[in-house]
Each structure stands twice: as C-alpha cells, then as structure tokens.
Amino acid sequence: MMIFFLLALVVLGTSLGDVFMTVGMKQHDIIDDFRPGPLGRSLAVIMRNRWIILSIAAFAVSFFGFMGLVSVADLSFAVPATASAYVIETVLAVWILKETVSRQRWLGAILVAVGVVLISL
Amino acid sequence: MKTRICLLIIVLSNALGNVVLGYGMRQIGSIASYSPLKLIVSSLRALSNPFVLLGVALLVVFFIAHMIVLSWADLSYVLIMTSAGYIVVAALGWWLLDEPIKPLRWIGILVITAGVVLVGGTPHSTLPERSAEPERNGSQARL
Numbered sequence: 001m002m003i004f005f006l007l008a009l010v011v012l013g014t015s016l017g018d019v020f021m022t023v024g025m026k027q028h029d030i031i032d033d034f035r036p037g038p039l040g041r042s043l044a045v046i047m048r049n050r051w052i053i054l055s056i057a058a059f060a061v062s063f064f065g066f067m068g069l070v071s072v073a074d075l076s077f078a079v080p081a082t083a084s085a086y087v088i089e090t091v092l093a094v095w096i097l098k099e100t101v102s103r104q105r106w107l108g109a110i111l112v113a114v115g116v117v118l119i120s121l
Numbered sequence: 122m123k124t125r126i127c128l129l130i131i132v133l134s135n136a137l138g139n140v141v142l143g144y145g146m147r148q149i150g151s152i153a154s155y156s157p158l159k160l161i162v163s164s165l166r167a168l169s170n171p172f173v174l175l176g177v178a179l180l181v182v183f184f185i186a187h188m189i190v191l192s193w194a195d196l197s198y199v200l201i202m203t204s205a206g207y208i209v210v211a212a213l214g215w216w217l218l219d220e221p222i223k224p225l226r227w228i229g230i231l232v233i234t235a236g237v238v239l240v241g242g243t244p245h246s247t248l249p250e251r252s253a254e255p256e257r258n259g260s261q262a263r264l
Contacts, residue, residue, distance in 0.1 A: 025191040093197035100247035101197050104239050111236030112204045118229030
C-alpha cells in the first residue's frame with residue numbers, strides 16, 4: 001500500500017511538474033537570446049512565475065517520493081514503474097496543453113515507456 | 122537546429138551530471154544518520170567535494186536548458202527526445218564503469234532508440250504561435 005502511495009507521488013509529481021513547467025514557459029516569450037545578461041534577466045522573470053514555482057514544488061515531491069520508494073522497493077521495480085509517466089504525460093500534453101500528438105508521436109512515447117521497462121528489469 | 126542543440130545539452134548535462142555527482146557522493150561515503158544536524162554537516166561536506174560541485178553545476182545547466190526549450194517546443198516532443206539519456210547512461214556505464222550490457226538491456230536500448238527516432242520525425246511544436254524555430258525571428262546574429 002505504502003509502495004503504491006509513494007509510486008503515485010513520484011509519477012504524479014513528475015508529470016504535473018513537467019506540465020506546470022510547460023504552462024509557465026509558454027506564458028513567457030520564446031527564449032532566443034542566450035547571452036548571459038539577457039538570459040539571466042529572462043530567468044529572473046521566469047522564477048517568479050507561479051506555474052514554475054508550482055512545478056519546482058511538484059518535482060521536489062517527486063524527488064522525495066522516489067527516495068522513499070527506493071527505500072521500500074527495489075530499483076528494478078521503482079524505475080520501470082515510473083516509466084508510466086511517459087504515457088501519462090503524453091495524455092496530459094494533449095488534454096491540458098492542447099498539443100497535437102500524431103500517431104507517430106504516440107507510438108514513439110509507447111516505445112520509450114516499454115524500452116525503459118526493458119532496460120531496468 | 123536550436124531545438125536539437127538544446128536537446129543535446131539537456132541529455133548530456135543530465136547524464137554526466139548524475140554520473141559525476143554519484144562519483145563524488147561515493148567518495149564521501151554513505152550518509153549514516155538522518156538527524157537534521159548531521160544531515161546539514163554531511164551536506165556541507167558533500168558540497169566541498171569538487172565532483173559533487175561539478176555534478177550539481179551540470180544538473181543546474183540541465184534544468185535551465187530544459188526550461189528554455191519548453192518556451193517553444195512541445196512537452197510531448199521534449200519528453201520523448203530527452204529519453205535518449207537512457208542510451209547515454211548505458212553507454213557511459215559500459216565505457217567508464219565497465220558495466221556489462223545484458224541482452225534484455227540491449228533490446229531496451231534499441232526500443233528507446235526507435236521511439237526517439239520516430240518522435241524526432243515529428244514537428245517540435247504543434248502550437249500555432251510557437252511553431253517557428255527561434256532563429257527564424259532574425260535572432261541568430263545575437264548568438
């Protein structure tokens with residue numbers, strides 16, 4: 001039971017973290033000036049975006065959830081189980097971020113999720 | 122092109138950052154106690170190790186590059202493309218740490234590679250207002 005609770009924290013933390021970060025970054029202009037000054041100023045603005053702050057909080061939940069998960073379960077369970085995030089995030093990208101995920105991209109996402117399970121068994 | 126360069130930086134800084142950080146942490150030894158005071162002392166000791174510092178710096182580069190690419194590219198694109206990191210980590214482990222690659226692992230690496238190649242053939246942004254590569258806005262000279 002504890003294992004599945006921690007797994008849910010990890011997968012939801014990563015997935016929501018990535019979605020929140022994408023929402024925050026899409027509110028910002030495209031970053032195309034990589035000189036240190038302008039880049040630093042862009043980052044200073046971005047770090048005050050509430051979606052970015054929320055995403056960092058979600059990643060922190062996911063990080064500590066993973067620490068907890070590997071303390072109660074084997075890595076060979078923990079890593080493949082978190083591969084489900086690839087599919088969940090692709091669903092969220094369509095549903096919340098309104099991205100167009102073609103059949104080709106769906107197939108790629110499923111292959112990567114399967115591949116991550118295979119390499120960690 | 123700029124998308125591909127960002128993805129390369131993301132994949133390499135993440136893989137190298139984790140490897141270098143792991144190497145540094147093993148030099149320090151395992152953290153025996155989780156009491157807050159000892160944890161602070163252990164953290165300070167860890168941060169005085171050059172490999173730990175380099176690892177943290179690389180992971181900061183990873184995080185910033187990941188944010189930057191999402192300012193124009195799709196999450197569903199970046200997510201799959203950066204999974205190429207698994208291939209880099211397996212290669213680094215085999216090359217630097219002499220970790221053998223089992224047959225099942227080889228198959229996994231091939232399957233991930235196939236997924237990355239498939240998604241690499243799709244446009245990096247499907248949102249109409251973000252679909253232009255940043256360099257097309259005449260910003261190339263600023264690099």
